[in-house]
Amino acid sequence: MSTEHTPLWEVFVRARRGLSHTHVGSLHAPDAELALRNARDLYTRRQEGVSIWVVPASAITASSPDEKDAFFDPAADKVYRHPTFYEVPDGVAHL
Amino acid sequence: MYGNDFPAGDAPGGGLLDEVEAAEAALREAAERGRRGATAGEDLAAYFAEVIDADQKIEPRDWMPEAYRKTLIRQIAQHAHSEIIGMQPEGNWISRAPSLKRKAILLAKVQDEAGHGLYLYAAAETLGVSRDELVDLLLSGRQKYSSIFNYPTLTWADVGAIGWLVDGAAIVNQVPLCRCSYGPYARAMIRVCKEESFHQRQGYEILHTLAHGTPAQKAMAQDAVDRWWYPSLAMFGPPDSDSTHSAQSMAWKIKRFSNDELRQRFVDMCVQQAEVLGLTIPDPALRWNDERQAYDYTQPDYDELMRVIKGEGPCNRQRMEHRRRAHAEGAWVREAAAAYAAKQRNKEKVAA
Numbered sequence: 001m002s003t004e005h006t007p008l009w010e011v012f013v014r015a016r017r018g019l020s021h022t023h024v025g026s027l028h029a030p031d032a033e034l035a036l037r038n039a040r041d042l043y044t045r046r047q048e049g050v051s052i053w054v055v056p057a058s059a060i061t062a063s064s065p066d067e068k069d070a071f072f073d074p075a076a077d078k079v080y081r082h083p084t085f086y087e088v089p090d091g092v093a094h095l
Numbered sequence: 096m097y098g099n100d101f102p103a104g105d106a107p108g109g110g111l112l113d114e115v116e117a118a119e120a121a122l123r124e125a126a127e128r129g130r131r132g133a134t135a136g137e138d139l140a141a142y143f144a145e146v147i148d149a150d151q152k153i154e155p156r157d158w159m160p161e162a163y164r165k166t167l168i169r170q171i172a173q174h175a176h177s178e179i180i181g182m183q184p185e186g187n188w189i190s191r192a193p194s195l196k197r198k199a200i201l202l203a204k205v206q207d208e209a210g211h212g213l214y215l216y217a218a219a220e221t222l223g224v225s226r227d228e229l230v231d232l233l234l235s236g237r238q239k240y241s242s243i244f245n246y247p248t249l250t251w252a253d254v255g256a257i258g259w260l261v262d263g264a265a266i267v268n269q270v271p272l273c274r275c276s277y278g279p280y281a282r283a284m285i286r287v288c289k290e291e292s293f294h295q296r297q298g299y300e301i302l303h304t305l306a307h308g309t310p311a312q313k314a315m316a317q318d319a320v321d322r323w324w325y326p327s328l329a330m331f332g333p334p335d336s337d338s339t340h341s342a343q344s345m346a347w348k349i350k351r352f353s354n355d356e357l358r359q360r361f362v363d364m365c366v367q368q369a370e371v372l373g374l375t376i377p378d379p380a381l382r383w384n385d386e387r388q389a390y391d392y393t394q395p396d397y398d399e400l401m402r403v404i405k406g407e408g409p410c411n412r413q414r415m416e417h418r419r420r421a422h423a424e425g426a427w428v429r430e431a432a433a434a435y436a437a438k439q440r441n442k443e444k445v446a447a
Binding site for chain 2: 005006007008025026027028029031034041042045046062064
């Protein structure tokens, strides 16, 4: 099993209709079709899902956790984006 | 679906399953609990320590001490190897299981073991080691697997004893790993433990059926328990006084309890379960100690454990030979699948 021939795939499973696909783990497979079949056998042996996505791990671009604070910083000082920022005068209903 | 033959309350592993769910809830809760003012900043080591202290999870691309990474790779890989080699003692009985139902159950169980191995290899790979390297480490004997799988399965009752005692000991060992500080390992263990509970119950049911069958069947069940009891106790590893990896692993929250604590917990669980089976645990010194609120018991033979780990158990050579042969004989399947994938890629290129 040479890694170049059997690349890594990330597996996402939708547990039930109405929920989003959630990352459950990864596996190796030579192509997308086999990756799907392997994912079915590996991650849904007990009816854990109604839909599976497989994505080549090499196709995922990730933000680096080491920079996460700088990267996400711009959102930190904008408290006015949250409804709790605003004072609601007494007696106002349905707001 | 096969595991519901016993009422949930007193079923073996029932309480442990609750603990797995509690660990899963704690994982979610810890993730939602923000750490105020926590910044990765300059001091990566301090940040790592902070995450561990807060009972939160280290994730694959976080900075981590090299020794933490190495310890985890070694532990997760050996755990994965154990699942893969562990398919053999039970696979030995698939063709001879006494009924179609038992055969279907055993097949599902052995398939689960393969699945557990794959979850764990995937978790190990997030630490930067490749699958090829891991397979090679096993096949070349440079990494070990659990010593328990070097014992033979001589009778059908052994399949029951493995489920009850070996999977039972594995669960006691593994439930605390659901709270391990490394995220991918903790999440894989939650999945594994939920499935292991079915394994333990199916083993218990096999023994229960045999123990309430003919005298010969009961004797077969007792013989299996006699042979598997001490090797199962040895699964918890050397006594705390001789354990080399424990202290640092505890500090890193990879390990949560000592070998001896877990072994005691296993013994205390088994006594009542053996009574329900009507089978005897082969330890004349086994008795309740009121002062300790735990059972006194005879320690397994740790010299034997060391010999088996070093490769001198009854089946070490057979297990490794089988694994190497299976890997070599499966090569054409891997090559064919890779060739097919390459052909399809070329076709796409031509079409594009």
